[in-house]
Amino acid sequence: MKRLVPYPTVAGPVELAVVRVRVDDWTLPVQLVNTTDRIVALHTDRGTDWNEARLTVAVTTAPGALRPEHHGRDQACTAVLRERATNSVTAVRLHPDGSGAWTGEVSLDHTRHAGRVLLEAHLTATVDDVAGRIIGSTEPWNVDLEARTPTAVRTVRLVQVDFAADDRPELHRFRADPWHVDAWGDPPVLYLNKAFEGLVDLLHADASPTRDTVAAQVGVDVWSTLFLAALGAAAESGDDEPAVPGGWHGTVLKRMLPDVFPDLSPADALAEALKRRREGDAGFHALVLHAAGRPARLNPMLGGAIRALRRASESGR
Amino acid sequence: MPTRTTATTDQPAHIGLLPDGVARAHLTSAVLRGDEVPPARTVDRLSTSPSDRAAPRWEAAPVRQLLLDTTGRFRDHRPTTADRWLAPRLHTVLRLTRAEAADPALWNHLALRIAPEYVVWRWCPAGGAVAASRFSGPFHVQALARLWWAAELFRDGPDYAPVVTACANQDVLNTVLRSQAILHRPVAQALLRLVGEDGGLTGREVNALSAAVGAAGSTLLYEVLAPDAETDTEAVRAWIGSAHGSYVPYDTLPEGPDDVRVPQASVDALVPRFRGFLADAEVRGRAPVPAP
Known part of the structure; x- marks a missing residue:
């Protein structure tokens, strides 16, 4: 994350x-x-059933990038673990290892974390007599307590279910629909209605114009629903300055905003989308649908969805 | 597994987990007006149990009793005044880890099944309806989650006194509670010191200060300016495990988990800076506002 600040970074x-977990x-x-x-x-x-994960981390800059005479005194490096869902933040001072890197061990307590935890580090210095100024930050890592494999972005979960089933009262009002997108939780869920004749078979079938x-x-439907939900999350972030939220909300906004407002910078596109949402602009919905229909996005997502469907049916679920 | 119900009453014996989808489906207008409670049998069938469901801390009776006693105790007062009394006691009765408290299904079950009467009493305007998000919603909105989290995030180790200060001010609950900056405990305690001073802060000042603290946090690392002590997670585990038979005092403050106090030096380092933010915000607030 690069910010424009009135001091050297x-x-x-x-x-x-x-380095090690x-x-x-x-x-x-x-x-x-997954280091990539x-x-x-x-x-x-x-x-x-574990109590604590300890992550050994090392933070480096480009050689000669950090100059005391230029960036200020009291230079320090702090690693921070942060999870919004559990309201837990842990900060650990790292120590210079003599070769230009800062190293240390960050402890993640299992009672304080439940899902995806962000891990990042910040370089700070005293700048113009202000201590603790952030002069550099790393890209965040995701430490995922629920993931079995270290792969990018948990995608939409796909569930095949009879919408009229007794234990799915939340789907009853959609019982006549072929599918339903629930963007409330994390990850979002795409429900396919097993009671809707032929739908699941069709999506399993080989490529055809109908499929x-x-x-x-x-x-x-999936992308426009996710986009509007993610925008809602950005609007609720509670900050004066709108910021792209974390988790899947952020992923969806970053992928779709350039298609919704191709002429605006990411920050301006987010501000514009929030403004149109507030004003209930009727044309905005059309822009979102247009962006959601971009073939470049549809194909990989559906390829993935159909593969997931196959896997689910093969494992007998 | 369905939550077990006792034979003599309609009350479940244990706290359960009720998924968001099921909760939303049962928040009918009659429930939101307080004319009905969600159907017990269905809710029980669709609820699951925490993995250690037999542990005493999941017994439903103590928390239900506390919530009903709250409505009785504050019968003749505005319901908002009950928040500062209830928050520390709810935190003492519900011995939860943060990981457990992050699960909305727990709060859904408490609100829809254990004590819907409390939610209606606290949040239903006369002749109106409760917003569905007070039964099932984000942690800073849901009726019980917001009080539990306020106690968890604003306590100073075992001392709940700052929680009382926080919950006496609805703007702290509505705005500060969801600010990311207060997750660093010295920031929360410094903010509350200003809120709790003689004369306190107006709602507008609380909101301006919270926004300024958050904005400054984008270029300042409060963790460096005002370091916190390392949390004693073992003390929290021990406190959670000692729930059985714990007595909740009604006229004195209970004691929370002794996971280490916030270093006073760190709070002292932040307070003058926050006063500065407040002064700047007030100057801006007094500037003439152009007519629309």
């Missing part, structure tokens, strides 16, 4: 590496740490 990238008294296999997408998957075959048309309809 560190040039070049500030990188955070997760210990869960209680054993070491997490390296395959569960910056994800740690903590849900292993050993189960969820592609139905799939495209589902896709537009």
Whole structure:
């Protein structure tokens, strides 16, 4: 995240590496740490019955990027764990290791975290007599307590169910619909109505004009619903200055805003979308539907959805 | 597994977990007006139980009793005045980890099944209806979650006194509670020191200060300016495990988990800075506002 601030910040990238993860008294296999997408998957075959995960981290800057005479004194590096859902923040001072990196161990307590935890580090210095100014930040890592594999972005969950089923009262009012998108939770859920004759078979079938048309309809519905829900989350963030929220809300906004307002910068596009939403602008809905129908987005999403469907039916669920 | 009901009453024996979708489906206008309660049998069938459901801390009777006693005790007062009394006691009765408290299904079950009467008493305007989000909604809106989280985020280790200060001010509950900056405990305590001073702060001042603290947090790391002590997570675990038979005092403040107090030096370091923010915000507030 680059911000415009009235003091010098560190040039070049500030990188955070997760060197090792210990869960209680054993070491997490390296395959569960994805350094490219910056994800740690903590849900292993050993189960969820652990107390503490300790992450050894190292933060580096480009050689010579940090100059005391330019960036201020009292330079320090702090790693921060943050999870919105559990309102938990933990900050740990890292220590210079003598070779230009800061290292340290961050402890993640299992009673204070439940899902996806952000891990980032900030470089600070005393600038113009103000202590604790942020002069550089790393890209955040996701430490995911529920993930079994360290892959990017949990996508839409797909559930096949009879909408009239007794234990699904929330779907009863949609019982005549072929599908329903629920953007309330995390991850969002796409329900396919098993009682809607032929739908599931159709989506399983080989490519055909009919399948592609139905799939495209589902896709537009999914993306426009997710977009409006994500925008609602941004509006509720409670800050004066609108910011892209975390989690899937942020992912959806970052992917769709450039299509909704192609001529605006990301920040302006978000502000404009929030303004139109507040004003109840009728044309806005059309813009969202248009952006949601972009083939570039539809195809991968539906490919993924259909693969997920296959996997689900193969495993007998 | 359905929540077990006792034979003699319609009350469930244990606190359960009620999924959002099911909760929303049962928030009919009759429920929101307080004319009906959600159908017990259906709610029980669609609820699940926490993994350690037999533990005493999941017994439903103590929390139900506390919520009903609240409506009795504050019968002749405005319901908002009950928040500062109830928040620390609700936190003492419900011994939860933050991970558990993050699950909306828990709060849905408490509101729809254990004590819907309390939600209606606190949030239903005369002749009107409760907003559905007070039964099932975000942590800073849902009727019980907001009080539990206020107690959790505003307590100073075992000391609930700052929680009373926080919950005496509806603007703190409505605005400050959901600000990210207060998750660093010294920020929360410094804010509350200003709120609790003689004369206190007006709602508008609370909102302006909260916004200024959040905005400054984008270029300042409060964790460096005013470090917190390391949380004693073992003390929290022990406190949660010792729920059985715990007595909730009504006329004195209970004691919370002793997971370490906020360092006073850190709070002291922030208070003058926050006063500065407030002075700046007030100057801006007095500037003439152009007519629309």
